[in-house]
Amino acid sequence: MVTRDVVFPPGRQALYEKNRYSPAIRSNGFLFVSGQVGSREDGSPEPELGAQVRRAFDNLNAILKAAGCSFDDVVDVTVFVVNPEANFETIWRIVPEYWGAAPHPTLTGIGVTWLYGFQFEIKVIAKLPESGAA
Template sequence: MHSPLRDAVFPPGRHALYERHRYSPAVRCGGWLFVSGQVGSREDGSPEPDLDAQVHRAFQNLQAVLQAAGCSFDDVVDVTVFLVDPPQQLERIWRILPSYWGEAPYPALTGVGVTWLSGFILEIKVIAKLPPETQKPEL
């Protein structure tokens, strides 16, 4: 049953993963945007093979979801990053982050090492505060 207090947000060019795994890229609720984990997937759902390209694609996919809700990286308050091999990948990934996060203050961040991400190297999940002009009135 659909709740009138929350609505799904889909960016243009819906990725195959959303339909295949039956999830919304983000949900708007109570002045907040809860973004599902974004990976470095192409539109067909396949992963970018190169680590740097996959990281850039994950952030581009995240940016598309944020923009579809009227948000930007500046509105992100909490980030969870899942990595399959943090000791080998973390430094390379951290060199890419500033081109998306910009300057301090940065959002809160939790990094989690995992054993499997369905063929992906990392997944980025965020919570953003919706700008007042993008918030829908509560019913």
């Protein structure tokens, strides 16, 4: 059996253990990050869409930092959006605050009908810096 090299951000390990998944796994020089939503410390959603998106990115960045990398190391992004026709423009106005300069990572956007009470989720794959590759 393969041992998983799990990365936990500070202060949220209990939430991940309760929900029975790993926030991120290091493997073969890459970091595979589970979908991050705009959840508060207790797991509840931020009520407003813009705050949810910012919190999702903050949660993502905490995981990236715990693994020794940043959004600049992200090579692939998947976003899930509830009601994209209504929500996309609001979300995409916030993204540049976190995205950084070109060249940008690859992107797949998926419209969904349900995200467990959330409206936005982001999952990424990042290339670990050479010193952090496990």
